[in-house]
Amino acid sequence: MTNSKPLTGGGLLFKVLEQHGVNHVFGYPGGAIMPIYDALYDSDVQHFLCRHEQGAAFSAVGYARASGKVGVCMATSGPGATNLITGLADAFADSIPIVAITGQVPTASMGSDAFQEIDIFGLSLACTKHSFQVSHVDELEKILHQAFEIALEGRQGPVLIDIPKDVQMASIEQTFKAAAHLKNKVKLPLADISKALDLLNHAKQPILYVGGGVGMANAIEEVRAFAEKTGIPSVSTLKGLGAIDANDKNYLGMLGMHGTKAANLAVHECDLLIAVGARFDDRVTGKLDQFAPDAKVIHFDIDTAEINKRREADAPILGDLKENLPLLTMSLDIENWQAKIQKMKADFIWRYDHPGEQIFAPAVLKEVSTLMPKNTCVTTDVGQHQMWAAQHMSFDEPSNFLTSGSMGTMGFGLPAAIGAQISRPHDTVIVVSGDGSIMMNVQELATIKRYQIPVKIVLIDNAKLGMVRQWQDLFFEGRLCETDLADNPDFIMLATAFDIKAKVITKKSEVTAAINEMLDHDGAYLLQVKIDAKDNVWPLVPPNSANNEMMESA
Amino acid sequence: MNTLTLNNYTLIIMTDDKQVVLERILQVTRYRGFLINGMTAKVNTGNNIATIELFVSSERPISFLTDQINKLVDIKSVKVDNT
Numbered sequence: 001m002t003n004s005k006p007l008t009g010g011g012l013l014f015k016v017l018e019q020h021g022v023n024h025v026f027g028y029p030g031g032a033i034m035p036i037y038d039a040l041y042d043s044d045v046q047h048f049l050c051r052h053e054q055g056a057a058f059s060a061v062g063y064a065r066a067s068g069k070v071g072v073c074m075a076t077s078g079p080g081a082t083n084l085i086t087g088l089a090d091a092f093a094d095s096i097p098i099v100a101i102t103g104q105v106p107t108a109s110m111g112s113d114a115f116q117e118i119d120i121f122g123l124s125l126a127c128t129k130h131s132f133q134v135s136h137v138d139e140l141e142k143i144l145h146q147a148f149e150i151a152l153e154g155r156q157g158p159v160l161i162d163i164p165k166d167v168q169m170a171s172i173e174q175t176f177k178a179a180a181h182l183k184n185k186v187k188l189p190l191a192d193i194s195k196a197l198d199l200l201n202h203a204k205q206p207i208l209y210v211g212g213g214v215g216m217a218n219a220i221e222e223v224r225a226f227a228e229k230t231g232i233p234s235v236s237t238l239k240g241l242g243a244i245d246a247n248d249k250n251y252l253g254m255l256g257m258h259g260t261k262a263a264n265l266a267v268h269e270c271d272l273l274i275a276v277g278a279r280f281d282d283r284v285t286g287k288l289d290q291f292a293p294d295a296k297v298i299h300f301d302i303d304t305a306e307i308n309k310r311r312e313a314d315a316p317i318l319g320d321l322k323e324n325l326p327l328l329t330m331s332l333d334i335e336n337w338q339a340k341i342q343k344m345k346a347d348f349i350w351r352y353d354h355p356g357e358q359i360f361a362p363a364v365l366k367e368v369s370t371l372m373p374k375n376t377c378v379t380t381d382v383g384q385h386q387m388w389a390a391q392h393m394s395f396d397e398p399s400n401f402l403t404s405g406s407m408g409t410m411g412f413g414l415p416a417a418i419g420a421q422i423s424r425p426h427d428t429v430i431v432v433s434g435d436g437s438i439m440m441n442v443q444e445l446a447t448i449k450r451y452q453i454p455v456k457i458v459l460i461d462n463a464k465l466g467m468v469r470q471w472q473d474l475f476f477e478g479r480l481c482e483t484d485l486a487d488n489p490d491f492i493m494l495a496t497a498f499d500i501k502a503k504v505i506t507k508k509s510e511v512t513a514a515i516n517e518m519l520d521h522d523g524a525y526l527l528q529v530k531i532d533a534k535d536n537v538w539p540l541v542p543p544n545s546a547n548n549e550m551m552e553s554a
Numbered sequence: 555m556n557t558l559t560l561n562n563y564t565l566i567i568m569t570d571d572k573q574v575v576l577e578r579i580l581q582v583t584r585y586r587g588f589l590i591n592g593m594t595a596k597v598n599t600g601n602n603i604a605t606i607e608l609f610v611s612s613e614r615p616i617s618f619l620t621d622q623i624n625k626l627v628d629i630k631s632v633k634v635d636n637t
Contacts, residue, residue, distance in 0.1 A: 125581045126581060129627075135573075303625070305621035305622050309618070309621075
């Protein structure tokens, strides 16, 4: 950058982004953020133009989740800013560190209902970890550093910075500090593990309940070592998948509404539940007062507010899981319980036999999982295909399975995959989507075309909003209302319009060759997999039921 | 009808005098299921620390709210006044 132009607020933004190691941002320009885009012109930061601000937000989320770095997105004021909201809410609910930059109308116009003015600062309160509105350019540098620290510190989350246009344009009077760094870390008291040690020593039937916090605490190694040394059987939440090696003999798979029956029964029978980075979410517990009814609870978390929120902890351990879990590692004598667990596992293995010629989605996803290269990153949308992916695919680590857990946002998969692929250009990235979900952010096919992003899209197509249809069939007397999508567009023609190679398969005999063709293709690829619209996700804990009351068929 | 007992609590919150900190506290209080019966707020202009007294009621334990308010970035302390 030449010194001919004085440094502006917009220029400062990119200097600080570079200080924090940000090489890529996702965004969409507009009137009130034009000075920032003008500064981008001189910056080394690479910007990806998404085709909707929600796409930009989810690409930032995918980028963060796949790489462990902070994802950055930006949008203009008004509708640009409100379009980020769903992505911020998703990041807040799943504790994902992103920094969102919004342009705002000039300070003098604020509060006057100006063109494209919305109080995004006010709107952000319920869907961010923290937010800032910059009132003077002299504050900007400090706020930007704080935003990155807050996003990453403790329980991670999204931070929004709203920057009025005049602040973006203002010249910086003060000298730019090369390495300003603020420390704002919450000091946690030393964990008291004596109660937990006592509980563990007396447990006969313990279960390790692994959540999304394990990956985010960078404690996969510690959790695996704990599971191996103690021999405690483990179960995982949706976001925890990958933290435990799927081939570990004491691992029972996902628990909860669409978890394995073995995982749910084991949790129901356990006498000690060790929750690591998990928060007793309603999709995990089913009917709360009947969840692990005989268990004492040891709860490891970084967030005080999660302790005793939904389930009282007999031994809460607050702090960094990576430091605290090894303190509890010991050998246990639980052979009878382990034998019982092996029996449960053997009783409830997945079955892939399926009558007729029509394709069985679980078998397809199982095969994709087997054939995909090591370190492939899979993203999903939300619905039946998401649960089938969680049940039938295996991941080496949580950063290889990106799914909208808490918010359950349809439209997550495609833009998240774009972000993941940009953060990890040498790994394969696969989106598992549905014919309902893909349409929620379908405009991002244009982003794939523009930047030639080689993501592979497995489109599980039942021409239905399948999960809602399933519930209407099971719990609303088959009164199918607004769940038929028989008039979907021609997905092959749609993909082709964006220079994406595409293929449709309808028969079991076509599956293996099609998956191989997709994986071998250098560029983006859409594989449309037509399945029987009547297929349901099994097993299922019905609403308001305990987890040991799983349905295995209608 | 709701037959659960509402408990009354008084919170004393010390916070940096920052933008929207009051809105944040009120938003969290409502979202977490607490009714606001009254409040007082004043700023010590010397050190820019605001003291907020919040009178709330809920059938939920007060720790549900204090844990969440404590997480807000600008909050210095939250105490339940039992006097």
